[in-house]
Amino acid sequence: MASASRLSTSVLLTCAAIGVATGALSAGAGAISGPVSAAVPILYGLVLGVHVLPGVIAQELLRRPWVALITHLIAALVASAVVPLWIGRYIGTALLIGALQEGIAALGRYRRWEAWRFFVSAIVVGVVIAVPIWFAADVSRFPVWGQIVYIALFIVGPVAWTAVGLAIGAALRRAGVARSAQR
Template identity: 80%
Template structure:
């Protein structure tokens, strides 16, 4: 007996809708990040944290494997259409964050969807990105306390945007947006 594919057309279309909306937000955040880096670079982590939104909303709404990664990739393509010069950054960030979110969900065998699991994922994303930025950016331009705040905001940003994503995903779920995945027929006759 054939099993129902986990990524049905309804699920794919839902991921696409979330990806388009969050991709537009990411493109806007990309434009804003240029201003932030030029004026208040210490706040960059808060802006960059928006990149967790596609996966958080998709996982909170759909609660199944691969939706975070797929939605991140769609969002990256949308953002890249707006800012084509950053396609590598958007795709790379989508793969990194999508895989980290999928990895944390996989550790719970895609069975735990409480808020704490999403916040663990946000901390993991924040630590990984904060560590990468520590080595990539010239953090020595800041005083020591500013260096600590700079890196801390790379963790706080994903946590804050995860809270926003959980709110959006929960609201969509309560509104009945979640596609109903049909179960395969029982073998009992």
């Protein structure tokens, strides 16, 4: 476990900044998810994958317990301010993905921060989300190749967005954001 269980104000403010930025992105993804689902439903998994960003960036940058869940919840509140009707969806998604990311980090006792751990988390998130979506979107109506691609993109989406999040987190770390947040 990390040595301190309490989070400093600077860590919380860093989570808030990441949450605001990724919340705006989540609201944008929410805005295009309807048209994408209607016009090209097979690509919906790529759009939905953006929701892994808050936790990935926060964990890559801060490497502390609870930062993924806190950042996800802040992002959900920001996205909900843009689309209040979807507050339940945003909060539910934040709790689900944030809890999965925290759980996988906790399995390594918050000591394993290699990229592979984030990608395992992304695959788990993709699978967990793909299962209920299979039924909600009636994926069985697609031809077999469409079913395979649809589900594969629910895994590829979070993995691709995780790579983006790792790059952003690493860039913020190189810029010194993590040092100021650890004080």
